[in-house]
Amino acid sequence: MATAALARPAFKPSPYLVGAGALFVVAFVYAMYLKLTLGHAGFNTTNYGVFWGLPIVAYDYFLLTSTGLTLLASLPLTLGLRQFDPIAKRCIWLALAALVGGVAILFMELAHPFRALWAAPLNFQTASPLFWKILCVGAYTIVLVLLALTFARGTAPAAVPKPLALLATVLALAITLIAGSVYSMMIFRPFWYGGELPVAFLIESFMGGIVFFVFFTYLIHGFSVDSVPQSTRELLAGSVGTFVAAAIFLHILFAVVRTVAGLWSYGEGLQVWRYTVDQPLYWAALIGGGIVPLVIFALPALRAQPWLQILGAVLVALGLLASRYEFVINGQLLPPFKGSWAPSPLSYEPSQLEWMLLIVGVLLANTVYAALESWSSTKES
Amino acid sequence: MTKWGMVIDLDKCTGCQACTTACAMENSRLPGESWQDVLFYHEGTYPNVKLSWLPRPCMQCENPSCVAVCPTKATWKTEDGVVLVDWDKCIGCKYCMIACPYGVRFYMDEKPVVQPDLREVFPGDGNRIWNPPYKMPDHLEDRKRGIGVQPPGVVSKCTFCYHKISKAPKGVADLDEDNPETREYTPACVRVCPPKARYFGDLDNPDSKVNQLIADKRGVRLKEETGNKPQVYYLSGGGAPVVPGERSQRTS
DSSP, X not given: OOOOOOOOOOOOOOHHHHHHHHHHHHHHHHHHHHHHHHGGGGSOOOTTSOOSOHHHHHHHHHHHHHHHHHHHHHHHHTSOOGGGHHHHHHHHHHHHHHHHHHHHHHHHHSSSHHHHHHHHHHHOOTTOHHXXXXXXXHHHHHHHHHHHHHHHTTOOGGGSXXXXXXXHHHXXXXXXXXXXXXXXXOTTOTTTOOTTHHHHHHHHHXXXXXXXXXXXXXXHTTTOGGGSOHHHHHHIIIIIHHHHHHHHHHHHHHHHHHHHHHHHOOOTTTTHHHHHXXXXXXXXXXXXIIIHHHHHHHSHHHHTSHHHHHHHHHHHXXXXXXHHHHHHHHTTSSOSSOOTTOSSOOOOOOOHHXXXXXXXXXXXXXXXXXXXXXXXXXTTO | OOOEEEEEETTTOOOOOHXXXXXXXXHTXXXXXXXXXXXXXXESOTTSOEEEEEEEOOOOOSSOHHHHHOTTSOEEEOTTSOEEEOXXXXXXXXXXXXXXXXXXXXXXXXXXXXXXXXXXXSBOOSSSSBOOTTOXXXXXXXXXXXXXXXXXXXXXXXXXXXXXXXXXXXXXXXXXXXXXXXXXXXXXXXXXXXXXXXXXXXXXXXXXXXXXXXXXXXXXXXXXXXXXXXXXXXXXXXXXXXXXXXXXXXXX
């Protein structure tokens, strides 16, 4: 299909961009103030065992949301399913925004982020999942930018170069599976260990990508249901809604199976499952972020209601964040090798600086998305 | 080729922590940065309480998971079998700390574990996280090998006192504090051990004392199931587990 003959996109700042951008600047300045005055001591991570805190949770959350959105975009771009054409451009916009938000959080958490840019690619530690993750995220960023430029020129989804779309899909898949492997290869951390984890990450990534797409589709239309094109509404209530329901079901299945296995087993380190199910967060994520939205998206009559779609999307997004937090943090609560001063799970709660990094990431992602929308709107796509 | 290893006789160890102190002094470690630690365990309730302890340096694994996961090859293994950290390559991602089954890696930019914060009492100059008054001579420090006081934002770990053992005479089987020829090359924790519970030598040399002890007293390694293959062996009278296992059976 020929490229649509559109003029070069004009940048028109929207109130959404101005609001998100202003809030981002305020949050960023405050976060940097905390970081520069407290240093890494501003984090509540310790040498006792919780080495990765909320910023790593947030980074993974944003990164997997980004790859999920790219996988969703691959339906029309790579697989050629033309009925999904209207969602492609917004998915790419959101994927880029989530990626920027996530990487920004990581950069603010790492002690030497810029050193990673040369030290990882030049040292070829091919045995490390993080080496491949850094490499793939770098390539993924470039491919997403190229895709964004392609869309900004007014290219229709069907006319996007197939190799570029295929590369984006492959990289999104690779990053998601590698992100799971970062945890699943730790044999002495049984809470994480297991070959099923990368698959669970893939499902959760796809689930997160879809619900973010649903939410931002309504957000970009000012939550005015009537201004959302009929074709998009039908898609959300139809195929997209079905995908969400299927992904939530599989997510719940994985969560329940892992919980049952963890509670049943006596392996050293698996005792953390008893602690996990005692936490309200676990049940909030499972019921509020899983079962309730599953009912909403599984029943056609309910998922046809736009406000219920929005509610379900928000619940899933929050539930996924809670699940990711629980997964990353609880996997560290029982140090694999400590003395009697650590007989029970360690305690961890995010510090003010760590919360600020999450907020900065959210606001930056919104700012980037709003900027992309101002640059080249997806409303009519 | 030399492959340095350590043997710790648990039947001799009294848990006095002289090794911990000597290590901190020799290598200028901060409080809480116990490259060499003694872990204490207690099981049961009064009056039926069992107290046990385990000296724990870095295991300097043959197949170290920390080396495998480091995305920048900042953690590396020398030809003579010691795992070191190149502080100029470390990005502070802490994946090696996640991947170490023995908990022997440290990131000292965190909150201080005791007050006053010695990093504020003896502030560093940018190249060092702190500037202790009793640190090793500058010429012995080596950022490429993680020896000395680390810069901010990197991971540190036990080096088997690499600044000493790397200068040992070639081909020597054991580094023993009782031997005047090898005393200066013996790791600090081995040298100060009052009951002489520690031995240090070449695991690739069949005539070394460490190999004899491992064979004669059936030395065991910790967490064999991980496949890391530690180069630190424990003598425990032939008993298998030297570390109390079931966390769930322990009282809080």
